[in-house]
Structure formats: C-alpha cells, structure tokens
Amino acid sequence: xxxxxxxxxxxxxxxxxxxxxxxxxxxxxxxxxxxxxxxxxxxxxxxxxxxxxxxxxxxxxxxxxxxxxxxxxxxxxxxxxxxxxxxxxxxxxxxxxxxxxxxxxxxxxxxxxxxxxxxxxxxxxxxxxxxxxxxxxxxxxxxxxxxxxxxxxxxxxxxxxxxxxxxxxxxxxxxxxxxxxxxxxxxxxxxxxxxxxxxxxxxxxxxxxxxxxxxxxxxxxxxxxxxxxxxxxxxxxxxxxxxxxxxxxxxxxxxxxxxxxxxxxxxxxxxxxxxxxxxxxxxxxxxxxxxxxxxxxxxxxxxxxxxxxxxxxxxxxxxxxxxxxxxxxxxxxxxxxxxxxxxxxxxxxxxxxxxxxxxxxxxxxxxxxxxxxxxxxxxxxxxxxxxxxxxxxxxxxxxxxxxxxxxxxxxxxxxxxxxxxxxxxxxxxxxxxxxxxxxxxxxxxxxxxxxxxxxxxxxxxxx
Ligand SMILES: Cc1cc2nc3c(=O)[nH]c(=O)nc-3n(C[C@H](O)[C@H](O)[C@H](O)COP(=O)(O)OP(=O)(O)OC[C@H]3O[C@@H](n4cnc5c(N)ncnc54)[C@H](O)[C@@H]3O)c2cc1C
Numbered sequence: 001x002x003x004x005x006x007x008x009x010x011x012x013x014x015x016x017x018x019x020x021x022x023x024x025x026x027x028x029x030x031x032x033x034x035x036x037x038x039x040x041x042x043x044x045x046x047x048x049x050x051x052x053x054x055x056x057x058x059x060x061x062x063x064x065x066x067x068x069x070x071x072x073x074x075x076x077x078x079x080x081x082x083x084x085x086x087x088x089x090x091x092x093x094x095x096x097x098x099x100x101x102x103x104x105x106x107x108x109x110x111x112x113x114x115x116x117x118x119x120x121x122x123x124x125x126x127x128x129x130x131x132x133x134x135x136x137x138x139x140x141x142x143x144x145x146x147x148x149x150x151x152x153x154x155x156x157x158x159x160x161x162x163x164x165x166x167x168x169x170x171x172x173x174x175x176x177x178x179x180x181x182x183x184x185x186x187x188x189x190x191x192x193x194x195x196x197x198x199x200x201x202x203x204x205x206x207x208x209x210x211x212x213x214x215x216x217x218x219x220x221x222x223x224x225x226x227x228x229x230x231x232x233x234x235x236x237x238x239x240x241x242x243x244x245x246x247x248x249x250x251x252x253x254x255x256x257x258x259x260x261x262x263x264x265x266x267x268x269x270x271x272x273x274x275x276x277x278x279x280x281x282x283x284x285x286x287x288x289x290x291x292x293x294x295x296x297x298x299x300x301x302x303x304x305x306x307x308x309x310x311x312x313x314x315x316x317x318x319x320x321x322x323x324x325x326x327x328x329x330x331x332x333x334x335x336x337x338x339x340x341x342x343x344x345x346x347x348x349x350x351x352x353x354x355x356x357x358x359x360x361x362x363x364x365x366x367x368x369x370x371x372x373x374x375x376x377x378x379x380x381x382x383x384x385x386x387x388x389x390x391x392x393x394x395x396x397x398x399x400x401x402x403x404x405x406x407x408x409x410x411x412x413x414x415x416x417x418x419x420x421x422x423x424x425x426x427x428x429x430x431x432x433x434x435x436x437x438x439x440x441x442x443x444x445x446x447x448x449x450x451x452x453x454x455x456x457x458x459x460x461x462x463x
Contacts, residue, residue, distance in 0.1 A: 018263065020041055020042065020266040021254055022268045023046050023234045023270060024048075024425075025053070027442075028441060031438070032270065032424055033221045034220050034224070036449060037221055038220075041449070042225065044226070044229060044264070045221070047231075048232065050230055050231050052230065057214065060341070061309075063345060064347055065340070069395070070305065074434075075202055077197050078440045079440075082439040083439070085443075088220070090213060092337040093205070094203070095202065103324060129164075140199065149189035151188050152183065153180075153188045153190075168325060173195045174191040178433055179353060180399050208337075232260075234255070236254075239251070239418055252420070266449055267422070268442075273427055285417045290411075290417065293408075296401070296408060297427060299400075300397050301356075301395050302393060302395065304354060304389070308347070310380060321372060321376045329350065330349075333347050334347040334348075356399075360391070366391070395434065396427070409430065410429060410437075411427075412428070422445040
C-alpha cells in the first residue's frame, strides 16, 4: 500500500462514508443508479453539467425536439430489454426504408429492400455483386460472431467479398450501424452483430427525443431515493483503508470542482476513458498496463452532425440517403417520431462519419453535408427554420484497434487492483455498441455491486 494514503478511521467516521457514488449522469450512470437504488442501495449521482443525460440529451427549440445528432434505438439490442426491466416507456415508429436512397458517384439509388430489388438494382454493378449481397443476408443469422471478434470488419470484408460494390454496400451498413468510419477499427464480430440487430429488429426514432429516457431514469431514481448532484465535476478520487485492510471496508474520497469532498464505499465512473485515466494515473495500486490500455482505448468514433428543421419538403419522396462510396448519412427523423410539440415539424439529421486519421475541417464538413441535402432536398436552404451544426461529436467513446494483428478489447466493468471501483459506458464490457453498451455495462456493474448474477425485473408497482 505504498504511496496510498492510509487513514485510520474511528468507527464513527467510517460510518459516515456513503454507499455508492456514480460519477457521470448520462444513460450509463443513470441506469446503474436505478438498478442499485431499487435494490435498496443509497446512491448519489454526480454530474458536471447543469443537466443530466450526457449525449442522450434533447433540446427543445422552436417547438422541435433536437437530439444531439441522429439517435436510433436498436430494437433487438440489449438496450430496449434493459429499459423494459427498468419500466422505462418509449414510443416511436419503426424506420421504414421505402423512401431511403443510397448515393454512389453523385447519384441516388433506392435502397434495395426486397430480394427482387437486389437483383434489379443498378446500385450494384454486375451479377457477382448482387449474388454476394444476397448471400450475405442469407448467411448473416448463421454466422458465429464470437469467432469473428479477433478479426477486423475490413479484414472480414476483404476475405469474403470479391466485388467492390458488394463490399462497399456491406461496409456502408457497418458504418451506419456502428458509427465507425474505418472498418479496420471495429471487430467483425461487433460490426456484424450491429448489422444483424438492425436488420432483424429494425430501429425506432423515439417520440420527443432520447430525453424521454433520461427524464424517466431520473424520475425512477428519485422515487427510489437516489440523490442527484449537478453542475459539479469530479476532479479526484482517492481510496483509503483502515490500517488493517483485511478486516475493514475501504472507502473512496471524492473531490469535487467546488473544493468539497465526500466519502463513499463504492464508485462507478460513468464518464469516458480520458477522465478515468486522469482519476487513476497517480494511484499506485493501478497496474501501469491497465493505464496503458485506457490510453489506447481512448480512440473515439466521431461525427459531424447538422440537425435541421425545415418548413417543408421540396422532395417528399426522399426521407433519407446513405453514402456508399462516402461517409454520409441523412434521415428525416420526424417522419417516424413525434419530434415537435404541435405534431407538424420537419426535422432532419445529416451526418458525416469522421476519419480519425484526417485533419478536421468543420467548414468543409458542413459544406459536404449541405451538398448531400442539395441532392436529397433541392431548395432546402430557403426553408430552413433552425439549424445546429455540431462539428465534433463523440458517437462512441472507443473504436477498438488492431495491435500486432490482435484486436484490442474493451475493458471490463471492474477496475483491477483496487477495491470497489467500477467503470461503465459505451466503451466498457463486451456487450453491444453505442447506447446498448452503456446500458449493458451499467447493469453489469450494478449486479457486481449487488453480488447478483441476474436482476429482478422491475415492475411499475415496485417503483
Ligand atoms: C451524434 C450521435 C449519434 C448517436 N447515435 C446513436 C444511435 O443511433 N444509437 C445508439 O444506441 N447510440 C447512439 N449514440 C451514442 C449514445 O448517445 C451514447 O452511447 C450514450 O448516450 C452514452 O451514454 P453514457 O452515459 O455512456 O455517456 P455520456 O452520455 O457521455 O455521459 C457521460 C456523462 O458524464 C459527465 N461527466 C464527464 N466528466 C465528468 C466529471 N468529471 N464529473 C462529473 N460528470 C462528468 C458528462 O457531462 C456526461 O453527462 C450517438 C451519439 C452521438 C453523439
């Protein structure tokens, strides 16, 4: 325990340590709080921003619900199951691709949804391409995805597709489903699982935005006694033990940005890899190899997003467009979710998946997003009611990478080397991606603290 502050506590001061602190009030932190609190634990959530929800926050402007970029809930993912367990309600229509297009070499082609359309589409050049894509959909549900976790999505594509159009088409599906620009940076297992989830179960856009999830999480937490602190950032944590480490409960001292500090027995950090690194880098009990992993895993998948409210649609036949030979996405979210207070709004999310190896140019990125709109909705500029450009959003806190031919993996929820410290988020654990990973890791960490393998389903009456 060298370099570790050793405090000898009297029983009285030891009792003052509170049960569990959760640092970060996004979906992951709020979910962990609900699981713990409904099991009787005393939980405090500390959020640096003035509002809870993190990247799942929705802002209401001009009667419209603006998510921070395009947010789709994968119905077959783990997220909806966990939301149901917590008795969180949501609604919204399943996205139907009938009015969606794929862009290739500056032209738009209808998304081939049916088998017959795959045979006839001019999007895929040559019979070979079409047969490869049809073969992919036939085999998708039979693939052993666990075996494909040690190879990159790009490696898998190169091995399985001879035709560039079919390869680009499946790569595009992977990009949309994972938000990962570079297919080298995601395991084939994860990418194919995301595609499978999207294809099998579909996605919905949530009525009134993802804030509806955030609000319910906080409400259920409050009903179960969770204490919420906002507007305060956690700047340091330190674990201390009674002199006799074996027989006593350790506690963590948390320092906040307003120079106050509190003691808790357990901490869940629900922020991001660089924040976790900064909190742990001076802790002598943490293995340098773990810190190294945190540094390496800090490789976010980013997007530039233009969130746009229009007064009308110049082209009512185009609800969406996905780039096949370029990293773009456009979708009319208000076609499938109630995203305006009066039920009449038109809201697009237009995104560019950013290349992590390229220098960012927000002006150019915005111009490219506008070009896509010119193609999909000519004359849109005259109909703009409100627009918001977010040039550098983190869609996922990590894209894993290949090192010496081996794909790195995401860290576990349990932080090794210290007691009672957990991490959660979209970069933690092996299950799912994006919000699914945040929900899954949050539940996993809560169950570890509760020492349970399975959660008891939460019913309306018990909360
Ligand atoms: C443009 C975009 C599109 C997306 N689309 C989808 C989608 O279609 N489907 C999907 O499933 N997911 C999507 N996501 C991802 C999804 O939003 C996230 O995975 C999810 O919201 C992450 O939740 P989280 O709680 O893990 O992290 P966050 O939301 O990042 O929450 C972390 C919280 O910690 C707080 N915090 C940070 N530092 C401190 C500190 N020092 N002290 C206290 N608090 C701190 C932050 O303020 C924040 O509130 C998208 C994200 C973006 C940006």
